[in-house]
Amino acid sequence: MKAQYVSYKAKSMINRLRHVDDWFWGRYTLNPYRGCSHGCVYCDARANQYGLSESFDQKVLVKENAVAVLERQLPRLKRDVVSMGGVCDSYQPIEKDRRLTKEVVETLHRHRFPVQVLTKSDLVLRDLELYREVNRGAWACVFFTITTFDPYVAGQFEPGASSPEERLVAMTEVAKAGVTTGVAMMPLLPGISDDDANIADIVKRVKDAGGQFVLGGGLTLKEGTQRERYMTFLGMHYPQALSLHQRLYGDGFETRGSYGPELLRRVRDICAEHGIPDRMTRPILPEDPLAANKQIAEKLFLRAYDLTLEEASSYRTWAYRKAAWAVDEMEENIESIYRQEDRKGLLRIKGIGKTLAREIEGWLQPGL
Structure with missing residues (x-):
């Protein structure tokens, strides 16, 4: 028709x-x-x-x-x-x-x-x-x-x-x-x-x-x-x-x-x-003041996806997903938070516990 x-x-x-x-x-x-x-x-x-x-x-x-x-x-x-x-x-x-x-x-x-x-x-x-x-x-x-x-x-x-x-x-x-x-x-x-x-x-x-x-x-x-x-x-x-x-x-x-x-x-x-990725790389605009937040959130999202493929517990998977949302939707630059407060600043972010804070710290230390 x-x-x-x-x-x-x-x-x-x-x-x-x-x-x-x-x-x-x-x-x-x-x-x-x-x-x-x-x-x-x-x-x-x-x-x-x-x-x-x-x-x-x-x-x-x-x-x-x-x-x-x-x-x-x-x-x-x-x-x-x-x-x-x-x-x-x-x-x-x-x-x-x-x-x-x-x-x-x-x-x-x-x-x-x-x-x-x-x-x-x-x-x-x-x-x-x-x-x-x-x-x-x-x-x-x-x-x-x-x-x-x-x-x-x-x-x-x-x-x-x-x-x-x-x-x-x-x-x-x-x-x-x-x-x-x-x-x-x-x-x-x-x-x-x-x-x-x-x-x-x-x-x-x-x-x-x-x-x-x-x-x-x-x-x-x-x-x-x-x-x-x-x-x-x-x-x-x-x-x-x-x-x-x-x-x-x-x-x-x-x-x-x-x-x-x-x-x-x-x-x-x-x-x-x-030799081709099964995920799309996140676009970051050059002038984006919260570019670091988006890059860290992308890593957390990818980790949640990995856990889904591994058939890990839903609790672990959702911990990464919720943390990704929290970082992605922050109005404060996560790099600035870490420079000023070290890991304590990361722990202030909703959904970020000690394990995730250590992981994020590892991504931030060598530079994004």
Whole structure:
């Protein structure tokens, strides 16, 4: 069914996250369109938490007043990374004619905000020179979702998107332009695209094409339309994988047991074999007075991720995550605190005990 596009006046354009996204490093999220005509079968934007209609891939709202609303909002916000495309693809087909995403990025650039775009479309190349300008003034990242290069599987699960081959070509051009790029290998589907051969094929091709990272992740199955649609689709087209999904997920939205951490360990190992990181390096603006806080927080977030992969106790994992949030959201420079008060100053930070204080001290002493 062809998507219907409807003009819509947004009250707000930019959403400030409660905590920084420690996968993509966005502080803010933004979607020029409400809905997405790519029609990906696995998309969890159909989940109730996003407030989108069940038919959001058939009726897409175009936020016609996006620039005017942004011009009102941006001067009140602290500059940090704006992530686009996490829910509704900013370069879905309507963008070719409407050019709303381009107008939005131009507005963010005028206000010197770093911009990050995740997409399944090679249409983003139309705006490559704009992203180069954003990158010169702040920071830009354009990266792509690729979960398989099998044209049959991709065509079934991502019917409205550019082909994976087209996305890889686009990523190659982004890399040549000097803009940060890579691949979100998400979601890897149990029994369909989560095998080592598929993962290695993607990782190798991304590395050879100039990608700087490959992020791996599994599928979430959220109660309601998303889960029902996806499981019905499996029953019709991949019945051999249906029982595996039922066993792994039960009634939950995440896999049970060791499947999730084991999948991410395999992604990490394969990335290491090919010499490409399985995490995205956090961007730091040169003039950021709290750069040290962000760098220390990044190390704490990475340690929490390591513990997740090691299947450590949730208490240990959350201790690092909460400490990362505390450091990241401080208004005082952690280097200044340490210079003035040594370890005692670190112990004053919420969530930092003796063990974490010693670890942070080790990072601060040799210089960041």
